[in-house]
Amino acid sequence: MRKNIVAGNWKMNLKRDEGLNLVNDVINLLPSDNKVEVVFAPSFIHLYKVNKMCLGLDKVNTASQNVGKEEKGAFTGEVSAEMIKSANVKYAIIGHSERREYFKETNEDLKQKIDVSLKNNLEVIFCCGESLNQREEGVHFNCIKSQISESLFHLLSDDFRKIVIAYEPIWAIGTGLTASSNQAEEIHKFIRKIIAQRYGEELSNSTSILYGGSCNPTNAKELFSKDNIDGGLIGGASLNAESFIEIIKSF
Ligand code: PEP
16 A cells, blocks of 8 residues: 655755754654654755664655756766665655756656666655646646656556655745645545556555645644545755654644
8 A cells, every 4th residue: 555655855954963953853753653654855965964864764764855867977066866876865856846947847857867766776756736827727737747747657667656746736835825635635636547547546546645835733634634645745844843743743
């Protein structure tokens, strides 16, 4: 069956001591009967150390926030999938709306990033989601379908099994506006349907689909109570140990 995951995307926040203290606090506050996979996604400069702190812990892993789309070579400033894997990191987050918007990453770029990640045995947390305009124009289903199909549907089933989807409506990220649990569930159901059409019911039902967008300790329980919401990709609320732990405990 599919896994419940709560992943904290720190974005470009937290100095080294702040990040390491946060990880330490979260680990210490984790309930002994924790059933959720917890994932920390710090910036690259902290990733190796954070991963070391998580080694040997049950259901605590790390993710990179990005990955270079090329294998290796003269790409100053980029970090390759092979390097990330060599630090024993489990996941790469690919396709975050901030990468799409500010760094102009296209569905085709993301496809390449996914391929190079899987080739290097990284699992992928793939983000998709519509803008406010797209929702208001009623094209949000089409937008999500093309994001997913153009970047992921070339994969064979065995590779698609290493994909976690994060639905993150852009209008809800960092804005304090959350999709209602019904709005999120509607899209998660739709995503599961298109995965089933491409890969069949079994694989669709075993794919974890996370919600992201101003998820916090107050709304997490309601969101996670929905049948097709398997956890969260958390930005702002993952920067504080108590709020991140409250979200983890919402399952
Ligand atoms: C995110 O950036 O993935 C995110 C969900 O941010 P926030 O929780 O701050 O809206």
